[in-house]
Amino acid sequence: MTIKFYSGETIPLEMHKVRIVQKLNLPPVEERVKAMKEAGYNTFLLKNEDVYMDMLTDSGVNAMSDRQQAAMLEADDSYAGSATFTKLESKVQEIFGTKYFLPTHQGRACENIISQVYVKPDTTVPMNYHFTTSKVHVTLNGGAVEEVFKDEALNLVSEDPFKGDMDIEKLTTLIEERGADKIAFIRVESGTNLIGGQPHSLENLKQVRAVCNKYNLKLVYDISLLADNLHFIKEREESCKDKSIREITRELADQADILYFSARKLGFARGGGICTNSEEDYLLMREYITLYEGFLTYGGMSVREMEAITVGLEETMDEQYISQGPQFIAYMSEELQKKGVPVVTPAGGLGCHIDASRFLPHVPQTAYPAGALAAAIYIASGARGMERGTMSEQRAENGNETLSHMELVRMAMPRRVFTLSQVKYAVDRIAWLYDNRELIGGMAFVEEPSVLRFFFGKLDAVTDWPEQLAAKFREDFGDSL
Template sequence: MSDRQVAAMMVADDSYAGSATYTRLETRLREIFGMEFILPAHQGRACENIVSQVMVTPGSIVPMNYHFTTTKAHIVLNGGSVEEIIHARGLEVTSDEPFKGDMDVAALERLVAEHGAERIAFVRVEAGTNLIGGQPVSLANLQEVRAACDRHGLTLVYDASLMADNLYFLKTREAACRDLSIREITRKIADLCDVIYFSARKLGCARGGAICVRDEALYNRMRGLVPLYEGFLTYGGMSVREIEALTVGLDETMDEDMISQGPQFIAYMVDELDRRGIPVITPAGGLGCHIDAMRFLDHVPQPQYSAGALASALYIASGVRGMERGTMSEQRAPDGTEPLANMELVRLAMPRRVFTLSQVKYAIDRIDWLWQNRRLVGGLTFVEEPEILRFFYGRLAPVSDWQQKLVAKFRADFGDSLWRAPASVRRKTGVRRDARCGRAAGAPAARLSGQGGSQAEGQGRSPGCDGSEALPLTGQGCQGRGPPLPAARGGVKVGPPAGRNRCNASRSPSRTSFCRRSTPSWSARARRTARRRCAI
């Protein structure tokens, strides 16, 4: 959240009915999307539940550019089925195509001709295809989809959860949008749609969601489900403080500078990994950097969940948490067979205003090491497999002792520390290990915030940019005992201690500066602090 969002939470109106807080959200949504009828919900999948219950009937079909896990689950639960009709270029893992999320409109026409318009519950377009690399949808393609819907009397539903990144890509990649403001692009999108819903965790940087409806009759059919599942119509399961934060967050999403930060950092990471020969989805999409596990672990069979295995291996090697987006995220067929995903990806999400460039560089360094030792990684198998959305809470085990072998290789290369100075730094400074804490004696403190640079890249330390000592990020760094510290936002516990000279967050990955303070030795107080952190 921004400081403006946090401040807005302090003026929330907690009235059950007639809340001024909800009125502000309703007004903002009408202003941005131009739709009269608004329904609040506690998150995006709650919106999917309401839309599916009202619009999906047994035997109906929902064509879409690509499915999302919970979206598909709600449609299937209500008796419908999903038809993915993304353009063929959308499944190319490496490409120069700027809009790989576009729908194949010709395939939509064939689907209507085969099944009839009466069996189509609605047509869904996801702005930023989550499961295949966060690839955007062009405005031109959305206009073509709208025209097809008009020809056959179909309802067009737009999942705007990842709209912020999609707006940035429209502004920078589509010629027709370059001279338009972000607000103007947003309204052009909204004017093409009948229903827009979103998760506020992604669009608005808060907790909650909403459904915007153009047709009053459809709104009335949905309205009764909000008090049944969510809460009263003036809060929909959200706290009023979150509603205030969402209202401000939606307004901030119309700021090109704000929405550009995430895609720029993602593009930096994708380009750097690609330069090192590490397989990633190109071009860089939204939401995060996506590693292609099929190529990264080409020796691991897809039924052994190569993307899940890579996410596990990356956490072991770095403490960085990634998200499996592949076969593990799919559902088994009714007969128990397992459909294999089109792609096996590890998503390294980078929400805006969270990470700094030095943290990205640290992750790149660990991924590079893992790439060099990828043959040590094996597969996974379920030991507890839920029937619904198994990837959320199922449990898996390695198919061999590959995790122990990976740890042994890690300790052989790094000892008990996650820190490794680049060779150039070791040569210049004569860095040596401190046996007490696995620390490099005399190592310079790196800057994990500020303009984003790092004098010792990828070291995995939480520095004191106000002149305090640099401390290890995980318990593995001190006397070799204890598991990694609890992860914060993506698996790496980061951030300098509070102080007057605390560095500011980076705005651009192209601008770097260095914190040149060195830490020649640890004080007794710093050692005690490190030991306490390891004991957490």
């Protein structure tokens, strides 16, 4: 919850107490430059021992509750017929109202299976916005992704509460032009990752459902970031203010033919799954679970993780529980704005998103400004964020660079992990970096994989700007880390 101090300041208040701690390390700035070089200026390749605040992602790094930890001790360890799986399956059925549940080891496994079953060569998958792995799985199976977001989605400074909504007119036009038989399915992502964690509304999802009904198409709903989206629907959508989180969840789930999620995000453990009420869809996907993931009652997950997910899904129905992430993200975004740092507004879910295009207007997109800014933030603070820009795209077939719609650095906010003082530290160092932004230059690939290059590609700074930045840091902060 947020609370107002006597001084007039409003801050997010941690609604938990810390019972287990992990020691952190903050290397000196010179060591951070060295670590960044060794990682090929790719924050994914940094060693965690060299990172002070790991804000790369909220995937699989959220702190579990005491109830989740306790549940892991009750796990029924069995290859087939595990009582633990039955417990998870029952919780999924209770919350989402779906009859069938297929377990997987994480969200991209769901994408792989759904794409293999439904995506055929020369078919199209309309999306409110793509995610990196969701797009690759579609294209690997011969399909194409078409984004049908509304125009406001790309407006980084906005007051639109639901920039993740799909443009219904554009969607209808696309279906008419391609032909319904050429649409593999329609995918809606809850909490659009690549445009700042922006939510969609319940009303918009209902409108997408109506289009699916009209053209006899499947609606596939990625609910990995559902927790944040539920908070925003409850807070921002007038028709939902008096509804419980559980009621909103069921109404959302009722719109989809197939739901899938990464439990590294939804449920705060490690795993995933596909949910449906269609026996036909269930049977089409079932064999792929045993082929790629494991038997139908574990799907690549440990039973301990399944116990934790069961509790985590129930905790996601707690309004206070799911509000803390968005509230801490909003606080960080607002504090950066006060210091002139350009961020995506309104603040979305998953993390605070910094606009690298406005932060580094002197760095062209072909020199990967978001990647350069992520590297610079690590050098200045020891905090590891993630590039969400052109580096996260893949080149066209002719080798030309695919420029992204946005150049963002995501400073993820894992749930119940950081204290407010740590968030304030990150804000301070990013604000210092913004005041010295002219020192930051671009980057170029030296090792460039053809697919998902942002995961393990390596780059180099085009000048000695990292050393110049470190020298300025030492000049301003002295012996301070």
